[in-house]
Amino acid sequence: xxxxIIVIPCSGIGKAFGTIARDATYSVVEDLKKGTTETICLSxxxxxxxxxxxxxxxxxxxxVDGCPNECSKKNLVLSGAKLAANFRVVxxxxxxxxxxxxxxxxxxxxxxxxxxxxxDKISTRIDELDQEGRVSK
Ligand code: SF4
Numbered sequence: 363x364x365x366x367i368i369v370i371p372c373s374g375i376g377k378a379f380g381t382i383a384r385d386a387t388y389s390v391v392e393d394l395k396k397g398t399t400e401t402i403c404l405s406x407x408x409x410x411x412x413x414x415x416x417x418x419x420x421x422x423x424x425x426v427d428g429c430p431n432e433c434s435k436k437n438l439v440l441s442g443a444k445l446a447a448n449f450r451v452v453x454x455x456x457x458x459x460x461x462x463x464x465x466x467x468x469x470x471x472x473x474x475x476x477x478x479x480x481x482d483k484i485s486t487r488i489d490e491l492d493q494e495g496r497v498s499k
Contacts, residue, residue, distance in 0.1 A: 366398055367421065367423070368401065368424070369426060374433075380428035381467075383451050385477040386449075386451075399488065424449070425447075454476055460472070461476045
């Protein structure tokens with residue numbers, strides 16, 4: 363088995379897009395790519411947790427952010443992580459303007475669809491990274 367890819371969503375409390383980033387990450391880690399991906403709490407990295415820092419430096423990481431502030435991507439870069447890809451909910455919404463979520467504290471139907479589209483995109487990128495990894499070995 364290859365090393366797991368670490369998928370790290372932003373914390374996004376109080377923002378619908380952050381909630382969608384987390385939901386998409388859970389779909390990938392617990393369902394679509396279960397067993398080949400893991401996630402960690404972004405706050406651990408922000409606090410300088412040594413184990414979290416070692417993990418992101420030694421494994422390929424994917425940042426999943428809600429908005430252009432890119433809190434996950436920026437903190438991964440600051441931590442010296444192996445950043446292999448990054449996604450933003452706002453970019454997915456740009457291509458699916460009919461799926462604008464209306465709620466902040468829970469995911470409505472539009473938000474669920476948006477999270478599913480994002481999870482599928484992350485999953486496809488993981489397949490590509492696995493393929494690239496095999497080719498370069
Ligand atoms: S990227 Fe945006 S939604 Fe996510 S934690 Fe940062 S400010 Fe909040």
